[in-house]
Amino acid sequence: KQEVTQIPAALSVPEGENLVLNCSFTDSAIYNLQWFRQDPGKGLTSLLLIQSSQREQTSGRLNASLDKSSGRSTLYIAASQPGDSATYLCAVYNYGQNFVFGPGTRLSVLP
Amino acid sequence: DGGITQSPKYLFRKEGQNVTLSCEQNLNHDAMYWYRQDPGQGLRLIYYSQIVNDFQKGDIAEGYSVSREKKESFPLTVTSAQKNPTAFYLCASSIDLGRGQRQPQHFGDGTRLSIL
Numbered sequence: 001k002q003e004v005t006q007i008p009a010a011l012s013v014p015e016g017e018n019l020v021l022n023c024s025f026t027d028s029a030i031y032n033l034q035w036f037r038q039d040p041g042k043g044l045t046s047l048l049l050i051q052s053s054q055r056e057q058t059s060g061r062l063n064a065s066l067d068k069s070s071g072r073s074t075l076y077i078a079a080s081q082p083g084d085s086a087t088y089l090c091a092v093y094n095y096g097q098n099f100v101f102g103p104g105t106r107l108s109v110l111p
Numbered sequence: 112d113g114g115i116t117q118s119p120k121y122l123f124r125k126e127g128q129n130v131t132l133s134c135e136q137n138l139n140h141d142a143m144y145w146y147r148q149d150p151g152q153g154l155r156l157i158y159y160s161q162i163v164n165d166f167q168k169g170d171i172a173e174g175y176s177v178s179r180e181k182k183e184s185f186p187l188t189v190t191s192a193q194k195n196p197t198a199f200y201l202c203a204s205s206i207d208l209g210r211g212q213r214q215p216q217h218f219g220d221g222t223r224l225s226i227l
Contacts, residue, residue: 004153032214043115043201043218044154089153093214098169101153 002027002094004102012108013080021075021105023090028068031095035064035075038087080109113138115219117202122224124196132187132222134202141207143185144215147171148199159213160185199223
């Protein structure tokens, strides 16, 4: 059964710092991996989707990498801003199974 | 603008009461999903529907029921059999990804359910 963990559970950084969020999964036979953002009391917004054949995806200041063999993905946020404060969740999809979400990393960027 | 509307935003349930959470989408998506979110845990799938008049149990369906009479609507009923219903409930949708893919693409803003 696929399990997804995220470290750290919470992170607080000063504005302008580059940071890395980590996601680990136990079953490496994934179809794709997705990173989401969730603001307090809101739904999820998709940030980046990486197919199993890809190594990374970039969108603006965000870069997500995928290492299937080691069961890991990282989300890199460059030059963090207070508006980046949110919970970041990763989720993995194994073909024919249900999407499995990690518990999230709660990020606070201090001005 | 297209999107998913969940209502109400906050809901309180009394002991022994059934309550229904509404989810409506105007994205013309075929598939719809209900998730439960508890603090410190990932989202868990309750039910999903890939087509009108058909739905399947997710990982934690006990104590919940759904219907899919219209493409746009996928209401979730939390029954009295659900002994720990306090959580944040999220509805999601996706296009038909084919070949049994079950991957939500758009999410509503959730309903927070609490016990009185």
